[in-house]
Amino acid sequence: MSAPAGTRVAFTFEGEALEALAGQTVAAALLAAGHRTLRTTRVGDRPRGMFCGIGACWDCLVVHNGVPGVRACLQPVADGDRVERQGGAGPPR
Amino acid sequence: MSERADLVVVGAGMVGAACAYEAARAGLDVHVVDRGAIASGTTGAGEGNVLVSDKPPGPELDLAVRSAARWRELEHELPTAFELEPKGGVVTAWATAGLQALRALAAEQATAGVVAHDVSDGALWELEPALSRELAGGLHYPGDLQVQPMLACAALLRGARAHGARVTPRCAVEAVERDGAGRVVAVRTSQGRIACDAVLVAAGAWSPAIAALAGATLDVRPRRGFVLVTEPLPPLVHHKVYAAEYVADVASAAAALQTSPVVEGTRSGTVLIGASRELVGFDPAMPVEVLARLAAGAVRLFPALRGVRVMRAYRGFRPFCPDHLPAIGPDAEVEGLWHACGHEGAGIGLAPATAEVLVAGLTGAPSPVDPAPFAPARLQGALAA
Numbered sequence: 001m002s003a004p005a006g007t008r009v010a011f012t013f014e015g016e017a018l019e020a021l022a023g024q025t026v027a028a029a030l031l032a033a034g035h036r037t038l039r040t041t042r043v044g045d046r047p048r049g050m051f052c053g054i055g056a057c058w059d060c061l062v063v064h065n066g067v068p069g070v071r072a073c074l075q076p077v078a079d080g081d082r083v084e085r086q087g088g089a090g091p092p093r
Numbered sequence: 094m095s096e097r098a099d100l101v102v103v104g105a106g107m108v109g110a111a112c113a114y115e116a117a118r119a120g121l122d123v124h125v126v127d128r129g130a131i132a133s134g135t136t137g138a139g140e141g142n143v144l145v146s147d148k149p150p151g152p153e154l155d156l157a158v159r160s161a162a163r164w165r166e167l168e169h170e171l172p173t174a175f176e177l178e179p180k181g182g183v184v185t186a187w188a189t190a191g192l193q194a195l196r197a198l199a200a201e202q203a204t205a206g207v208v209a210h211d212v213s214d215g216a217l218w219e220l221e222p223a224l225s226r227e228l229a230g231g232l233h234y235p236g237d238l239q240v241q242p243m244l245a246c247a248a249l250l251r252g253a254r255a256h257g258a259r260v261t262p263r264c265a266v267e268a269v270e271r272d273g274a275g276r277v278v279a280v281r282t283s284q285g286r287i288a289c290d291a292v293l294v295a296a297g298a299w300s301p302a303i304a305a306l307a308g309a310t311l312d313v314r315p316r317r318g319f320v321l322v323t324e325p326l327p328p329l330v331h332h333k334v335y336a337a338e339y340v341a342d343v344a345s346a347a348a349a350l351q352t353s354p355v356v357e358g359t360r361s362g363t364v365l366i367g368a369s370r371e372l373v374g375f376d377p378a379m380p381v382e383v384l385a386r387l388a389a390g391a392v393r394l395f396p397a398l399r400g401v402r403v404m405r406a407y408r409g410f411r412p413f414c415p416d417h418l419p420a421i422g423p424d425a426e427v428e429g430l431w432h433a434c435g436h437e438g439a440g441i442g443l444a445p446a447t448a449e450v451l452v453a454g455l456t457g458a459p460s461p462v463d464p465a466p467f468a469p470a471r472l473q474g475a476l477a478a
Binding site (some may be wrong): 025035042058069088089090092093 | 158324325326329361362397400401403404
């Protein structure tokens with residue numbers, strides 16, 4: 001269920017309280033808040049974030065409400081969402 | 094563009110690359126051309142399988158055994174790495190009848206030097222903890238390998254170049270020139286003419302069109318297949334795992350759709366899921382119902398795959414010969430024309446030994462396996478309707 005345009009939505013990233021505009025994706029809201037690193041790689045623990053921005057590259061993966069492997073660039077923020085960086089391939093699905 | 098070579102290799106896929114490498118090592122002046130980028134045909138559309146497990150005894154298995162050994166040598170010989178993984182294969186059976194057929198096949202394969210262990214007593218689930226507990230059992234083949242096909246193709250071509258070969262991608266062959274006696278003397282390409290003593294047709298499913306430029310026919314047909322690629326996962330599948338029906342599908346000549354599950358992990362964490370076979374010409378469509386069958390087969394083998402997302406699917410055309418052996422050797426009629434194509438789904442695995450057989454034919458050196466069963470003549474002349 002989406003809120004009217006312009007409404008602010010509350011969510012957390014790594015425990016930090018943040019706001020997004022209604023309709024914004026997780027990746028866009030995090031970028032607006034200055035967060036570019038969304039996960040670390042399976043090999044070498046290197047930082048990764050949004051790359052293609054259109055859901056094709058599978059690089060912007062986050063853990064969204066406990067579910068790993070969610071593409072942040074496609075996932076709209078809902079009120080109360082809990083987003084965390086994904087370490088490696090994350091927990092088993 | 095250099096204007097002369099001893100051997101022009103048409104096709105920069107795995108078989109062309111392997112042949113270029115062996116020929117350059119043997120001292121021939123080699124020029125590889127491809128209408129596209131390297132590995133842009135079927136080589137880039139498979140899984141990088143090097144299998145001895147899925148072949149009944151015969152010439153193809155002999156070639157495969159020699160070729161798997163040669164891949165292990167190439168890991169140390171070629172200038173760049175290609176993720177060679179001696180991961181081994183696991184072949185599963187849902188019912189006792191299938192398991193008995195597997196055991197019988199393994200006993201025959203043993204006469205060709207293929208090692209298989211029956212792991213039906215529980216060791217199967219030590220090898221692959223995520224496999225369905227409803228399986229009747231299976232066999233473990235430690236001799237199966239996997240390579241990354243694009244990297245391996247590039248490594249072979251780099252090796253060829255280190256021995257003086259030239260590689261020209263985006264260079265389409267437009268004509269094959271023959272002299273008054275019918276002997277090949279040159280190729281004309283989109284980037285110029287190359288005079289040569291020999292032309293090797295290594296264009297996979299597209300080989301008949303190249304052979305036709307030289308006035309030759311070759312019965313190689315495209316056999317379409319798909320691979321699903323899952324999202325990256327924590328380690329789940331440790332070997333190449335497939336169901337026993339796969340062997341029958343590979344060996345059949347049926348035109349209609351055949352699917353049987355093939356599942357393996359990759360170093361990047363994705364899981365590759367196959368395998369389908371259809372004779373539909375070069376139809377590039379990707380029917381969702383076929384992809385759904387592949388997914389269902391994989392989930393039945395590995396229930397933990399249920400709900401895992403598929404990032405993408407890709408499609409390739411295996412080069413299929415009616416007797417299921419590749420064509421390796423001289424053209425039946427056209428002097429100076431050679432063939433190395435028609436490996437169906439085994440081109441990656443069979444490429445190194447194919448190159449050895451082919452170059453032995455070119456130079457008169459001893460061949461590691463008897464070349465007679467692979468003679469192109471059996472696929473030439475008037476095509477069957």
